[in-house]
Amino acid sequence: RNKRIGVLVMSYGTPESMDDVEAYYTHIRRGRPPEPEQLAELKARYEAIVGGVFPLRENTNLQVSGLQDQLDKLAPNTYSCYQGLKHARPYIEDGVSAMAQDGVTEAVGIVLAPHYSTMSVGSYVKRAQEKADELGVTMSFVESYHLHPKLLQALTDRVKDGLDRLKAAAGSEHEPLVLFSAHSLPERIRELGDPYEQQLLETSKAVAEAAGVGRWQFTWQSAGRTREPWLGPDILETMESLAKEGVKALLSAPIGFVSDHLEVLYDIDIEARAEAEKLGLTLERIAMLNRDPLYMQTLADSVAEAASDLR
Numbered sequence: 001r002n003k004r005i006g007v008l009v010m011s012y013g014t015p016e017s018m019d020d021v022e023a024y025y026t027h028i029r030r031g032r033p034p035e036p037e038q039l040a041e042l043k044a045r046y047e048a049i050v051g052g053v054f055p056l057r058e059n060t061n062l063q064v065s066g067l068q069d070q071l072d073k074l075a076p077n078t079y080s081c082y083q084g085l086k087h088a089r090p091y092i093e094d095g096v097s098a099m100a101q102d103g104v105t106e107a108v109g110i111v112l113a114p115h116y117s118t119m120s121v122g123s124y125v126k127r128a129q130e131k132a133d134e135l136g137v138t139m140s141f142v143e144s145y146h147l148h149p150k151l152l153q154a155l156t157d158r159v160k161d162g163l164d165r166l167k168a169a170a171g172s173e174h175e176p177l178v179l180f181s182a183h184s185l186p187e188r189i190r191e192l193g194d195p196y197e198q199q200l201l202e203t204s205k206a207v208a209e210a211a212g213v214g215r216w217q218f219t220w221q222s223a224g225r226t227r228e229p230w231l232g233p234d235i236l237e238t239m240e241s242l243a244k245e246g247v248k249a250l251l252s253a254p255i256g257f258v259s260d261h262l263e264v265l266y267d268i269d270i271e272a273r274a275e276a277e278k279l280g281l282t283l284e285r286i287a288m289l290n291r292d293p294l295y296m297q298t299l300a301d302s303v304a305e306a307a308s309d310l311r
């Protein structure tokens with residue numbers, strides 16, 4: 001029996017190599033292999049991003065070790081972090097098994113995504129809970145932390161810094177607009193009474209107020225390539241409407257994400273940037289949180305709070 005509280009830190013996961021992209025994509029598609037053109041297109045996106053091809057793996061590793069350090073400061077010798085990924089090894093189930101093997105009987109689960117959706121955080125939690133039940137580990141979960149004061153502070157600092165850069169790039173005669181965004185989901189989440197949209201708007205509003213932003217909007221990005229309708233409007237459409245309205249300077253704030261990865265480094269930095277050039281807009285993006293100390297403290301506080309439900 002291990003007296004430490006396990007902390008299952010869950011994240012999306014990214015391929016381990018170019019050869020692994022097909023297996024990864026097949027896992028995301030719940031076992032259906034992608035068409036050759038789809039696979040080629042995804043590989044090309046990974047090849048195009050800066051900072052090495054799979055930055056999410058390193059960022060997740062850094063976040064997990066950063067959280068461990070923060071928890072050790074908060075409560076020495078109390079917590080042990082384990083990683084569990086949604087679509088890559090170590091899978092969520094592997095993380096729970098590793099805890100059980102170490103004799104952990106009580107654990108907290110937290111996802112490296114601040115906003116709750118049944119289709120995102122909810123599905124991570126379900127998989128962890130099922131494995132924990134099977135192995136006799138008692139678990140408590142952090143469902144969201146989208147209004148944690150330290151998270152808001154970290155995002156506010158980034159928006160202020162982004163606005164300074166935007167002013168330098170676009171000139172101060174143009175009033176900037178902050179465009180908050182998050183990963184789209186199929187529209188049917190609305191029928192499930194999902195809090196995702198509401199929580200994203202709450203974070204956007206709180207950050208806009210704290211940063212003293214005059215003009216802001218929320219939009220979706222990175223919708224999946226499936227037949228069913230996804231939440232819109234998409235960021236590229238929104239940019240087109242804004243350009244028509246005469247907006248000249250945009251700050252992209254992808255607050256639904258916490259790391260540099262494909263959906264930011266490709267969808268914003270390459271795709272949205274190319275669209276901005278076409279539309280004559282100056283676009284800057286806020287820095288991602290990655291291992292920001294305020295983000296690590298947000299996670300540690302949330303874990304400690306969920307741990308108190310175990311006792």
Ligand code: FEC
Nearest residue numbers: 012013014015028029056113120183224225226261262263
């Ligand atoms: O850098 C990387 O290697 C990974 C980037 C990445 C992140 C990410 C986050 C979220 N996703 C969410 C939902 C969906 C749904 C589908 C879906 C599909 C993909 C594909 C790739 C991909 N996602 Fe992702 N997502 C990332 C990458 N995602 C690649 C497949 C190709 C494509 O459609 O572009 C559709 C599944 C289906 O076909 O049925 C749904 C959500 C998040 C944010 C929350 C979280 O991190 O869990 C929600 C990062």
